[in-house]
Amino acid sequence: MGDHVGDLNGNLPCHSTGDPQLDKAIYQWITWDKNPRTRAQVEALLQEGRLEELRRRLCSRMSFGTAGLRAAMGAGFALINDLTIIQSTQGLYKYLAKHFPDLESRGLVVGYDTRGQEASSCSSERLGKLTAAVMLGKDVPVYLFSSYVPTPFVPYAVKRLGAAAGVMITASHNPKEDNGYKVYWENGAQISSPHDKEILRCIEESTEPWAESWNRNLPDSSPLSRDPLQDICRCYMEELKSVCFHRELNTKTPLKFVHSAFHGVGHEYVQEAFRAFGFPPPIPVPEQKDPDPDFSTVSCPNPEEGESVLELSLRLAEKEGARIVLATDPDADRLAVAEQCDPNCKWRVFTGNELAALLGWWMLFHWRETHPDPADTRRVCMMATTVSSKILQAFAQMEGFQYEETLPGFKWTGNKIPELEKKGKVVLFAFEESIGFMCGSMVRDKDGVSAAVVVAEMAAYLHSKNLTLSQQLANIFEIYGTHISKTSYVICHDPPTVKRIFTRLRNWEGEAEYPKSCRGYRISHIRDVTTGYDSSQPNQKCLLPVTKNSQMVTFTFQSGIVATLRTSGTEPKIKFYTEFCAPPGKRDVSSMQEELCKLTDALVEEFLEPDKNNLIRRSLPTDSFAADSKCASFCV
Numbered sequence: 001m002g003d004h005v006g007d008l009n010g011n012l013p014c015h016s017t018g019d020p021q022l023d024k025a026i027y028q029w030i031t032w033d034k035n036p037r038t039r040a041q042v043e044a045l046l047q048e049g050r051l052e053e054l055r056r057r058l059c060s061r062m063s064f065g066t067a068g069l070r071a072a073m074g075a076g077f078a079l080i081n082d083l084t085i086i087q088s089t090q091g092l093y094k095y096l097a098k099h100f101p102d103l104e105s106r107g108l109v110v111g112y113d114t115r116g117q118e119a120s121s122c123s124s125e126r127l128g129k130l131t132a133a134v135m136l137g138k139d140v141p142v143y144l145f146s147s148y149v150p151t152p153f154v155p156y157a158v159k160r161l162g163a164a165a166g167v168m169i170t171a172s173h174n175p176k177e178d179n180g181y182k183v184y185w186e187n188g189a190q191i192s193s194p195h196d197k198e199i200l201r202c203i204e205e206s207t208e209p210w211a212e213s214w215n216r217n218l219p220d221s222s223p224l225s226r227d228p229l230q231d232i233c234r235c236y237m238e239e240l241k242s243v244c245f246h247r248e249l250n251t252k253t254p255l256k257f258v259h260s261a262f263h264g265v266g267h268e269y270v271q272e273a274f275r276a277f278g279f280p281p282p283i284p285v286p287e288q289k290d291p292d293p294d295f296s297t298v299s300c301p302n303p304e305e306g307e308s309v310l311e312l313s314l315r316l317a318e319k320e321g322a323r324i325v326l327a328t329d330p331d332a333d334r335l336a337v338a339e340q341c342d343p344n345c346k347w348r349v350f351t352g353n354e355l356a357a358l359l360g361w362w363m364l365f366h367w368r369e370t371h372p373d374p375a376d377t378r379r380v381c382m383m384a385t386t387v388s389s390k391i392l393q394a395f396a397q398m399e400g401f402q403y404e405e406t407l408p409g410f411k412w413t414g415n416k417i418p419e420l421e422k423k424g425k426v427v428l429f430a431f432e433e434s435i436g437f438m439c440g441s442m443v444r445d446k447d448g449v450s451a452a453v454v455v456a457e458m459a460a461y462l463h464s465k466n467l468t469l470s471q472q473l474a475n476i477f478e479i480y481g482t483h484i485s486k487t488s489y490v491i492c493h494d495p496p497t498v499k500r501i502f503t504r505l506r507n508w509e510g511e512a513e514y515p516k517s518c519r520g521y522r523i524s525h526i527r528d529v530t531t532g533y534d535s536s537q538p539n540q541k542c543l544l545p546v547t548k549n550s551q552m553v554t555f556t557f558q559s560g561i562v563a564t565l566r567t568s569g570t571e572p573k574i575k576f577y578t579e580f581c582a583p584p585g586k587r588d589v590s591s592m593q594e595e596l597c598k599l600t601d602a603l604v605e606e607f608l609e610p611d612k613n614n615l616i617r618r619s620l621p622t623d624s625f626a627a628d629s630k631c632a633s634f635c636v
């Protein structure tokens, strides 16, 4: 190493690395970052000569993925920390100021979850306060929640308060090292294209912190800062009652429920939602009810992982004689549900697709009760993401309502709602296979709090008819057709490997030739959302928006099985989704499962080549498998 970096007046302990781009980034970091811990991290890396690590952290920026900006906490422009949150909010301010002449009267909503990291003194609360400080420094009013909130409270508050936008600091179910920055637009949906790209451009133009941006005391001292917590909580719980259909029955149900908040935000809010529905509060899992940024009792804070992470909840439920377990993810926008039909029965952890079948049926059932005219049903719309089960499509075809499909992520679903409402549609229900549900459209995002209490009411109602959730699911499948699905992933930390895998698929039998079969299973159609190709369309053009920066290819097999391979937009994973849909009537579920399992294995082995590509296979034993009939057959 030679000369000093930039114009540092000789005060900073850094020398030129020989890479001008890196030198500039180091110089900027050390001059701009006022957080002593993250500044020290960069200084230490520099002293140790760890240039590759410095390049990784400093020479790229985060971009908006499936659910906002998401990365590990720590020093660097590519990570989540005080400085990158300030920069992001400065960019957001610039974009909002261009868009909203009335920004100074409408303001911004800011919420945060319970994450934190000692090593970089980052916590979601601190990052939320910095977000608020940037806006307050520009005379923009801020509704900063005085305590952690479920993610859905932010989009709800944006609409309720007429704010220009909202920010939620959360990394949901990601590993404890991560954090994130979700942005909601005035319509209460997460931002998608073109806002995300434009905001990113504004962020790149606003990297130097403004004078007031570091003033974390501003939220306490500024007259423009307000705490919406109580009002929003009250209004939310009141409005939630619009999806409560059996209050009387709820008050008397003999069913008991266990709730896990997964060490995150959900505990008080789910308790309150149960009260709003007339239920006694659910039994909380004591070890997991309070915030814990280390997520100490779970191997991974994602309830989507199933039984292995629900252990404490299931044991508590057995002890308490509770038949239903509800687990909200750490930011309470998603929900896992398990049912034990009787004490001798195995627990059944429902997949997101199965829960959607139940919730979709439930929402339509009650719509029909109050809107018996078939013309009213034609106004209804339900939505799912394209990697989710097609069960709602089966409902829609038989019942005569509209079904819409979007790309994965509620940023796509949420933005469709105002479009549909403008056309006179009522969006009754939307979901993602990843246990994300929207019951009613008071929040234009998935909502684990409302889903928890709606599932509880559905279970209580079914119980009063001598039915379990599993039994009702079997009934639904008999009427609308059995839908068996499988969702899982492999981990890949190496972006060039991911690129190679998908390039191979696109050039299978020569250039620009996709595979025609997979281990003997004939493929009849290919849709490649990354390139915009769809062989099933007359013009060969994909109907969904083309997403060049993420990989997603769907194969329709001659057997009718549909399989998608895609890269995650929140974690270093390649996900795969397969589904087998049968027509109405009773089916031999185990042979369908067997067929789907074989094809899924073939897909993974042939198309992803996990061993050759050093992909890490999912370590947990229970890959989510819809319509696992074991428990159901015991119970029905």
Ligand SMILES: O=P([O-])(O)O[C@H]1O[C@H](COP(=O)(O)O)[C@@H](O)[C@H](O)[C@H]1O
Pocket (backbone or CB within 6 Å): 066, 067, 171, 172, 173, 329, 333, 334, 408, 409, 410, 432, 433, 434, 436, 567, 568, 569, 570, 571, 575
């Ligand atoms: O990682 P990806 O891109 O597959 O995205 C995953 O997480 C997203 C964000 O969820 P949350 O807001 O709870 O973090 C979900 O919308 C998506 O369905 C799921 O597959």
Ligand SMILES: [Mg+2]
Pocket (backbone or CB within 6 Å): 151, 172, 173, 329, 330, 331, 332, 333, 334
């Ligand atoms: Mg979440």
